[in-house]
Amino acid sequence: MGAQLFTNARIVTPAEDFMGSVEVENGIITAVEKDKIYQSGIDLKGQWLIPGCIDIHTDYLEKELYPRPSAAFPLPFALHFSDARAAACGITTVFSAVSFSDNEGKNRSFADAIALCQQIDAVRSQMLVRHYLHARIDPNSDTILNYLDDMAKLESLYLVVYNDHIPGTRQYTIEQQVEMRMKSMNLTEAEARRLLLDKVEALSHINHRAAIQKAFEHRCILGSHDDTTVDHVIEGKAYGATLSEMPTTLQAARKAKAEDMWVCLGAPNYYRGGSHCGNLSSLDAIDEDLVDIFCSDYHFPTMLGAVVKMMENGILPSKAINMVSLNPARLLKFDKELGSIEVGKKADIVTFSSKQQVAVVSMAMVGGVVKYSADYNHQVSALAAESNPQPFAAELI
Known part of the structure; x- marks a missing residue:
């Protein structure tokens, strides 16, 4: 060359x-x-x-796999276009998020999630950009214990986050989730509320963060997803998390920074001027200098789109660019290269x-x-x- x-x-x-x-x-x-x-x-x-942008969390591959909930496409087809779109959006390193959860309504089982990741492992060297896996692991699931060994063998798995699914504790309140269940499952308000409260009771007694930490702490970066309270941040840090990903409140973001954790928010949040679901606005977080990293979350073009808007809003180009390149590289310990x-x-x-x-x-x-x-x-x-x-x-x- x-x-x-x-x-x-x-x-x-x-x-x-x-x-x-x-x-x-x-x-x-x-x-x-x-x-x-x-x-x-x-x-x-x-x-x-x-x-090149380093995207530590994207759900974009899911959009190619399932452009409609009942319309599935094969991984080679979906990954081909996800990869091409990443390159066209200036993203040269991509961490595709895969969920490992018992949460109802998800498109795949734990075994299916492992199989998907294994397929990505098999083809990642043929892609245009660098591809890694970001595992969103539900610590309130007993099922996950059966899959930790298989997950640890995944070549491209390098980022693992605790993704708590106890209703009403993080991204959505109980009232919001009652409404969502009524619509998605055609339930009455009483039925939806009882379903959720029963789930809270069952899941509150399960916490496998220690097992997840033991399985991955020496080979992966650990993080905590959707921190909403100070206690959420403290718990994540206690189990090895160095990343607070998508904190939903200023209080959680402030605590993460005080604990010397990296704080990541979604670039669509900044580009659109706020969270699409009413959580912490990145504009407010930026005002307090609480944001270290922006990821694409669910929309590749906003990685550089957010950079353009930050510069237009008076943020120095070096600071804006670092949020989508050097800072994620430092979190991942890729920054020597x-x-x-x-x-x-x-x-x-x-x-x-x-x-x-x-x-x-x-x-x-x-x-x-x-x-x-x-x-x-x-x-x-x-x-x-x-x-x-x-x-x-x-x-x-």
Whole structure:
């Protein structure tokens, strides 16, 4: 793989942004030159040049697998398009969330979830971007104890979060869940309430966080999902969690920061100006400097969309970009190789321009190889030819 020179770019490093040039050779960033513009190389005409986004939590694969609740598609088909869309949105590392829960209404059993993860393991090396698994484990389920050994064998499993499903304790109140059950299960209010209260009674006596921690603490990053109270954060930290993912209240986010945990919120929350289900607004959390990481949650385009809006709202480009690249890399302990535009790091690079609060991605490079390119308004002519890209989407087995 020969040397590649990107010039006349607005480069974002961990601490600053500037016009300049970046050189890549053999998949590694070999030079980052401030205020130096070349006549040769690929002229990016002032576009942003940033590290590829690292998405620590996305449910997007589920949308490709089940675009409608009763319409299922095979994994190779779904993963192909999930992978391609990630690259087109400037995401070069993806953690697809898979739920391991007895929660009613989910699309797959524990055994099915294991099988899905094993299939992802088998094809991840053929994908355009880097793929990992994010396990959302219900600690209030006895069933999970039968699957921890199989889960520990998954090659791509690297992030595990405690995803409590006791009704009324986290994301949704009992009243909200009563209403949801009435609609989804065609129950009366009394029937829905009794169902939920019986579930609270049964699940409150089950807590397998210790077993989950023992199974994964030496090979995975641990986190806690939907922390709502200070006690939730304390419990997660006690069982090895270093991440508070989607805290639903300011109190929980404040406590997580006080406990030196990483705080992650969904980028759609910021882009839309608030939570779609009435929980903590990332705008309020940002105002108190409580957010370290943004993930795509359920919508890939908002990763860079949120970056564009943050910069428009006066947040420094380096800080905004770090929230979708270097900070997640640090959480994951990937930061020696990924997460920033620095000499010696792998060339996971994205270039884009912004228009009408949209990040228009022109190139996504993974390990020095262009995995996605688009010639918007002739901004990056000849980019694909000079960089010897792979086909747009890999064939899956």
